[in-house]
Amino acid sequence: MKKYFIILLVIIIIFGLVFWRVKISTAPTLPGDQTHPLSVTNDSAVSAPATVSPAQKNAVLKAPLDRAKERVTKKYFGIFITPASSPVQPERFRGYHTGTDFEIFPEELNTVVPVQAICDGKLILKKSASGYGGVAVQSCNLDNQPVTVVYGHLKLTSIAKSIGDNLSAGDTLGQLGAAYSPETDGERKHLHLSIHKGSAINILGYVQNKSALSDWVDPCQYACK
């Protein structure tokens, strides 16, 4: 008698398990139910890159400074600079400018000028470097390709984030270095912004061959507003 009871119990348990499985797999899903695997799959399908137009992607790049477009008055992307012909005097550099220079307005000479991150991505370098004073590099994606963004002539101690920290577009990265000081390596107070293709760090401000400019992207195609 006890044997039959155990067999009956096992059969009931098996039926119970089968019924439970069927009920789970046919359970209706509420729209936006984040806890159900199916609805998570649907959500990610909605935000898949294929559905985002290039214009929408570009819109996520922020200007590094306010009134950015008005500030590009001296060295734009790709300009060939020599000590004799440079719009900045005196000049010590020669070559094709790999980035865009954003000038300060006269009233900003002795005030704090904050610089914003132009994209979402990690801070991968901050140091003092020849030609820049303080320089920061951020890794980002642009049109689904990896790029590194160089922010030159910053006050190094104003960069609060550490290497590896994430920055969102529009977050304050730091401040412009003081004019003609070690913070700018003796340069005028301004921002040098360049976007280098790929994930390798390259902070060169000038290249000697025009063809080498193809390794950089004109920041004003994306971040001058």
Ligand SMILES: [Zn+2]
């Ligand atoms: Zn520059």
